[in-house]
Amino acid sequence: MEKSSIEKIVEQALHDGYLTPTMEAEVGRICDSAFELSVEEYMALDRLMGALLTGEVVAVPRKQFINVMEELVLGEAVARVAEIEANSNQVLDLGDIAAYALNRLPPLYATTEEGAIYQRERAIADLHVLIAQQVKEAIERNQDRPQFHKERKVIKQKTEDTVLTQLNTLLQAYAPNYETKPE
Incomplete structure (x- = not known):
């Protein structure tokens, strides 16, 4: 089974340690447009939320410059x-x-x-x-x-x-x- 875009984005964020505004916007767009998310997508979002809460992943502010x-x-x-x-x-x-x-x-x-x-x-x-x-x-x-x-x-x-x-x-x-x- 191929991974969804959400899962790929979460993997990238976990790998890099950063969630960029572009990644955040893409996850939001997918969630807003999807009729229903898969169990895997919910699990990936849960992993991302946990990583954000623990500091393993840092959300990059929209504009630092x-x-x-x-x-x-x-x-x-x-x-x-x-x-x-x-x-x-x-x-x-x-x-x-x-x-x-x-x-x-x-x-x-x-x-x-x-x-x-x-x-x-x-x-x-x-x-x-x-x-x-x-x-x-x-x-x-x-x-x-x-x-x-x-x-x-x-x-x-x-x-x-x-x-x-x-x-x-x-x-x-x-x-x-x-x-x-x-x-």
Whole structure:
């Protein structure tokens, strides 16, 4: 009998000593979509739970680092998209624009606030022109794109196609601590 994906994921986690967010998401997806789990799958999940409780397996937090380039691209994209939408009847997809630009720019990861400040200052000084250029190109591509792909599924459903809701969704996904709450 072939092992299920859950069993393989649990074996991998036990072998590595880590449960990554991707592994966790896949187990959740399988459990949510399965009509019924097998006895072996339940046993594997029980082994994983025990290993997590004893520390034999450590769950890796979702984000232990940030890509400073994401916030810089978002800032540039929001400014340009808001300007275009204010002066025309066009509605642009901020997520598509940011992703296009980010795929053409170097990542700037940081694990500490000090590292993020350093990366941000470095990028503003050395890469601002390149960021603006890639966002401009992304907007041009987005404006030229035909609107026949209505079947596309976005990563996170959005309720409205306004810049503000798109920005809010992207900030929640990319920078959950962007806006700190007063204590």
